[in-house]
Amino acid sequence: MHHVNFQPKSTLFEQGDEAGSLYTLTSGTVRLHYDLPDGRRQIVGFAMPGDFLGLSLEPRFGITADALTPVTACRFDRHRFMNLIDKHPNLMRKMHEVASHELAIAQEHMVVLGRRRAEERVASFLLKWWQRLKRVQGNTPTLPLPMGRQDIADHLGLTIETVSRTLARWMRERIILDVPDGVRILDAAKLEDVLGN
Amino acid sequence: MHHVNFQPKSTLFEQGDEAGSLYTLTSGTVRLHYDLPDGRRQIVGFAMPGDFLGLSLEPRFGITADALTPVTACRFDRHRFMNLIDKHPNLMRKMHEVASHELAIAQEHMVVLGRRRAEERVASFLLKWWQRLKRVQGNTPTLPLPMGRQDIADHLGLTIETVSRTLARWMRERIILDVPDGVRILDAAKLEDVLGN
């Protein structure tokens, strides 16, 4: 195990690569995506400090992971990590807990992609990202968005224009406020109303 | 552990219920879905013989599971199963393998929901269902579809009309053939062409 650093836009691992490593993020934001041969891209999630990457037992990575900001992480060799697990059986349980939770998150996101309209998708994204940030950084009204508009669109199954228009409208309506590298949530209740639950 | 039977349309477990059981399917098909309060539904997957249900370690089920056909399954008490795991450590590893695989499947489905057009989604569904069936029943040109059109639509993030129209067109084009309770794949290559890879 040793610490590794990644520059923005650099790749931790790529879709199809042999899954030889396992990471835990200590700082920065990582984009996880599946790319189609014709260039279409689906961002299946964003990773932040505390998250695990590559804990799947599949022989190859199904997705690509690349850094959106400077990233620091702990890298483990897969084989060595598996030996470690034999000595600490509760570690395997922990891995499975994390994986089950990821699966639950993935299933919730399928609902967003399959059954939510554009406005609901963007509201869902802002609120979920805000919640995750709160658990790491504490309660802040200011929401950093290290990912670009295209990334948000590729996460929500929309085009960059639809994301831009939706955010622009909410800025006009004073529901959010434009700040450098992110937004400030002025009226979270209105965003929750959009989701209707 | 004991065997249990379910009639079509009966529920194995429901979204929000305490996750007290764990199942392995021995026969039949199960529909797994997440329901929004306003009635919109996303089917996150279908389970067939050999599949595990409720292996997540979250305290409550995130989704509902109900039988599409008569179903037989083995039911395990969660607590007792966990004790069993303490005696057989490689069982925990197996569970994690299954969960990782489910996660990979979920991520691939996100691509379908977020970035594929209607025609591609239906082609993807037919081909994936066909592949899964081959692993259980061997190579058959006839593809049973125990789920209804509305279920397919709810799985693909489409309306029943779009699914119906797409299948109807492929029947006219002799790419598939209408048979009772399913379809016969006449030209799998054409369906793969739709996916463009």
Next chain:
DNA sequence: CGATATCTTGAGCATTTTCAATAGTAGTGG
């Protein structure tokens, strides 16, 4: 055989995409 579910098909419509033009923003080198 009648009643209820599900499925199909058509026509019009709406949300979101596409296309295109403009405006920022950052980084680079003269």
Next chain:
DNA sequence: CCACTACTATTGAAAATGCTCAAGATATCG
């Protein structure tokens, strides 16, 4: 310091994919 380039974001107008609504057909089941 400023011009130049490249990249990203915004905005408008037109187009299209898939949806809604409605009617009819087919299947299922008591």
